[in-house]
Amino acid sequence: MTLTATDGSDITIDGLTGSGTTLGSLAATDLASTLGITDTDSDGTETFSVADALTISDGQEATFDVNGTTVTLSNDTGADVGYTAAELADAINDALIDDGNYDVEASLDDETGALTLTSRTTGEKATATIDxxxxxxDGTNDFALSDLGLTTTTASATGTATEAETTGSDIVVGSDASDTITLTIQSLTSSDLGISELDVSSQEGAEEALAVLDTAIDTVSNARAEMGATMSRFEFRSAQIDTSIENLEAAESAISDVDIASEQASLSASSVKVQAAVAAAAQANQMPQNLLSLLQ
Incomplete structure (x- = not known):
């Protein structure tokens, strides 16, 4: 049996009352036999405390940025203060809301309970950066990503990458099969834009709606720009293909429309010139032999 607090708070079992035919009056010892829980407290109460994600010593302060919004964790209570993962997520969300930044939201993973940052933006432009x-x-060691449960060798962590499904198709636009343009159409439904469940009945909801609508407008504008760029590439390649076709037709016409009679006359003239040159060369070679005959 597992008890899970959805808000990350402590779970307490107490107030054991009642009786059974074999167990008798319920007591603290029945936590083990009846509920399968081993009691370690002396007052008959079993408390499961959620482990702190991080602890801040008295007088210390640490800050970090989430997508450009500064989150401050400070302690001036006179004692150490522990933050559970749920409290850390609340601190991040409060800072984001105060800054009017609704691009990313902090939550806990349903299975592992780990701190999770989720971006409202989808696709390759979606980022959740901590830097x-x-x-x-503790006043000794510098605040690091490892204190937040992150392990990375760079200054920011963008989480794990998941390959997104796409409706893209490769269109061949040249004589080579590899000469292609990838055509993709981004889904822009209200659900994909994150505006399907907006609530403007409260001031906070209205402020969130304005920020989310701004993000949705940017997403639509970017999608239109990408579609326009793709259309421009197709138009450019289409113009290139038209030019190639025109050049090929002109070459074919130059070959098929040649004047046979004129070319035959030119060939005959060239042949006569070649024969005359050969005869002249023969006469020139004969002159030294004639001179030798005179000497004899």
């Missing part, structure tokens, strides 16, 4: 870490949690 600009400053301060210290």
């Amino acid at each position: 600009n870490l400053t301060g210290s949690l």
